[in-house]
Every structure is written in structure tokens, then in C-alpha cells.
Amino acid sequence: MKILAIESSCDETAAAVVEDGRKVHSNIIASQVKEHIIYGGVVPEIASRMHIEAISGVVSQALDTADCTYADIDGIAVTYAPGLIGALLVGVNFAKGLALSSGLPLIPVHHLRSHIAANYISHPELEPPFLSLVVSGGHSHIVEIKSYTDFNIVGQTHDDAAGECMDKAARALDLPYPGGLNLDKISVDGDPRAYDFPHPKVTGSTYDFSFSGLKTAAVNKIHNAGQKGESINIPDFGASYINAVVDCLAGNTQLAAKDLGYTKIVLAGGVSANSVLRRRFTDICRKSSWDLFMPELSLCGDNAAMVGAQGFYEFSAGNTADMSLNARASLSIDKYGF
Ligand code: KG4
Ligand code: ZN
Numbered sequence: 508m509k510i511l512a513i514e515s516s517c518d519e520t521a522a523a524v525v526e527d528g529r530k531v532h533s534n535i536i537a538s539q540v541k542e543h544i545i546y547g548g549v550v551p552e553i554a555s556r557m558h559i560e561a562i563s564g565v566v567s568q569a570l571d572t573a574d575c576t577y578a579d580i581d582g583i584a585v586t587y588a589p590g591l592i593g594a595l596l597v598g599v600n601f602a603k604g605l606a607l608s609s610g611l612p613l614i615p616v617h618h619l620r621s622h623i624a625a626n627y628i629s630h631p632e633l634e635p636p637f638l639s640l641v642v643s644g645g646h647s648h649i650v651e652i653k654s655y656t657d658f659n660i661v662g663q664t665h666d667d668a669a670g671e672c673m674d675k676a677a678r679a680l681d682l683p684y685p686g687g688l689n690l691d692k693i694s695v696d697g698d699p700r701a702y703d704f705p706h707p708k709v710t711g712s713t714y715d716f717s718f719s720g721l722k723t724a725a726v727n728k729i730h731n732a733g734q735k736g737e738s739i740n741i742p743d744f745g746a747s748y749i750n751a752v753v754d755c756l757a758g759n760t761q762l763a764a765k766d767l768g769y770t771k772i773v774l775a776g777g778v779s780a781n782s783v784l785r786r787r788f789t790d791i792c793r794k795s796s797w798d799l800f801m802p803e804l805s806l807c808g809d810n811a812a813m814v815g816a817q818g819f820y821e822f823s824a825g826n827t828a829d830m831s832l833n834a835r836a837s838l839s840i841d842k843y844g845f
Pocket of ligand 1: 517644674685691776777778779808809
């Protein structure tokens with residue numbers, strides 16, 4: 508089954524053709540990074556407008572690259588939640604138009620489920636059940652993937668997401684957007700023990716996270732240093748900060764895996780590109796003889812190939828929509844509704 512997939516939840520307009528959830532025939536991404544860089548973050552109105560300008564060309568390119576016409580396509584998958592509502596609506600409305608005119612089934616896909624599904628492309632042998640750490644700009648979850656469409660959240664953040672936490676510190680250090688990626692790059696040779704950061708614990712919920720204290724500590728340290736005329740060693744500061752974030756993410760995931768008996772660990776979401784996180788999990792899983800799965804770097808960020816991968820499994824479970832499909836700014840990964 509060949510699926511034409513569309514993704515427009517944030518600042519990438521993307522389309523892909525994916526076969527049977529695993530084989531990528533094309534994966535086109537029009538990034539808006541250059542448009543948002545001067546604002547230091549994504550401006551929702553600009554994102555929506557740019558999606559409108561790009562989507563038609565991106566979808567045509569995805570079909571051309573895959574050497575397909577609509578006659579070769581069996582379903583239209585689209586990210587419908589969660590994300591920036593104006594941005595999501597562009598993809599959803601475009602996909603609805605395509606489904607209506609072609610008569611093909613319309614398959615709504617949850618953005619975080621698709622981040623996990625990026626691993627089905629990178630690792631053809633991977634099948635549920637497994638435990639996943641899903642870390643993106645807006646979410647930090649530890650999730651049991653019981654089947655391709657059955658999810659159970661076992662831990663989540665009470666405040667900021669890990670990606671947001673990285674982005675805010677990067678911004679306070681005057682690093683360009685996208686912050687997390689640039690913080691990672693500049694910190695490669697830094698000393699992770701040079702600066703002290705709190706390791707926040709959430710009382711009462713074993714696997715949950717809290718990142719706002721860590722973020723505030725970083726911003727305060729930077730501002731205090733500025734007021735005193737002291738300089739910050741950016742690589743050391745970045746390495747120490749990333750290390751503290753990764754301590755939280757890895758510690759809770761390790762605990763959940765032990766308690767719940769998982770030996771298959773899957774990383775997902777934009778922050779899964781972080782070099783420290785990848786190394787830490789590689790070490791943990793090697794020591795525990797657990798199997799570790801991480802998306803290839805090109806599939807960690809937002810893309811439509813992962814939407815096509817999850818779309819195949821949603822379709823197989825009977826999860827299709829009619830023309831009443833709407834976008835949703837927020838929707839829990841374990842829910843399915845539109
Ligand atoms: O999944 P994603 O592309 O978009 C959302 O669904 O939110 O994740 C974006 C997040 C941003 O916060 C970005 O700074 C972070 O992923 N990110 C990274 C790295 N690459 C992207 N954070 C840390 N290290 C990286 N190498
Ligand atoms: Zn994402």
C-alpha cells in the first residue's frame with residue numbers, strides 16, 4: 508500500500524510517499540528556518556502563510572520523486588494534531604481536498620505517534636511492544652507502545668518540554684534558532700561538570716519530568732553573569748546544561764524500563780538528534796543488554812515519511828476520517844479523535 512503523507516504541524520512543509528509503512532519512495536521537506544531565524548523562534552502566522560505557499564509544490568515534488576501519480580496512491584495521510592493550529596489546518600485542508608477529488612481514504616495521524624514511527628523506517632525489524640522516550644519541542648513523554656496504535660503514557664513533563672528547555676537556554680546564550688541543535692553543536696567539546704544545575708524531581712510521580720526549574724536556573728546564571736560583567740564559557744555551560752537535561756530523561760526512562768520490564772527502548776522526536784542523549788542511551792542499553800532504536804538523524808526532526816509510516820498502521824487499524832476532519836492544537840498520544 509502506497510501512502511501520500513503530508514506534515515505541516517510547525518515550521519516544515521513536508522510530503523512523502525511511503526509503502527507499507529517502511530519503504531520511503533520520496534521525502535520532501537521545505538524548511539522555514541530562514542524565515543523564522545530573525546525572530547529567534549517560530550512565528551505562527553508566518554508559518555501558516557509559508558505552508559500555504561509551499562504545500563502544492565512540495566506534494567507535487569513528492570509524487571514526482573516517487574515516480575507516482577494519484578493512480579498509484581492508496582491513501583492520503585496527514586498530521587492533524589498536535590501542533591500550531593493554523594499550520595496544521597493548511598495540511599489538513601490540503602489533504603481533505605486531495606482525498607475528496609481522488610476518492611482515496613483520508614488517514615489522520617498524531618504527530619508524536621509519527622515521530623515514533625520514524626523508527627519503523629530506520630529499523631525495518633522493529634515491532635511493538637516497546638518503551639519510547641518521545642522528546643520534541645513541545646512534548647517529553649515516556650510511552651508504552653503496546654501495539655502500532657495502542658499507546659500508554661507512563662511519564663510526562665509537568666511544565667516545559669525538553670526541546671523548549673534547550674531552545675530557551677540557547678536563546679539566552681544568543682545562539683541562533685534552532686536553539687537545541689546549535690547548543691548541541693557548540694557544546695561538543697565542553698566540560699559537562701563545569702557548571703552546576705539542579706536535577707529536579709517531581710514528587711509523587713515516579714517517571715514524570717519537570718524542566719522549568721532547570722531552564723530558569725540557566726537563564727538566571729546567564730543574566731547574573733552579564734550583570735556582574737563575567738563571561739560564560741558557552742561550550743562548558745552548554746555541555747553541563749545538556750548533561751542535566753539528559754540525566755533526567757535517561758534516568759526516568761531507565762527506571763520505567765526496569766519497572767515495567769521493557770528491554771526494547773526507542774528514542775523519538777527532534778531532541779532524539781541530540782548527540783549526548785544518543786551516546787547516553789547507547790551506554791545504558793549496552794550495559795543492560797537492552798536493544799536501542801533511534802531514528803537516523805534525517806528522520807529525527809519533522810518530516811512526512813514518518814507520517815506515511817504511522818499512517819499505514821492507522822489505516823490497517825481502520826482509523827480513517829471523512830470530510831469532517833479538523834485539526835487539533837493539542838491531543839494526547841493515547842487518544843484518537845477528531
Ligand atoms: O520534533 P521536532 O522537530 O518538532 C516538534 O515536534 O516540536 O522537535 C524540535 C525540537 C526543538 O526544540 C529543537 O531545538 C530540538 O528539537 N532539537 C534538538 C536537537 N535538534 C533538534 N535539541 C537538542 N539537540 C539537538 N541536536
Ligand atoms: Zn515534531
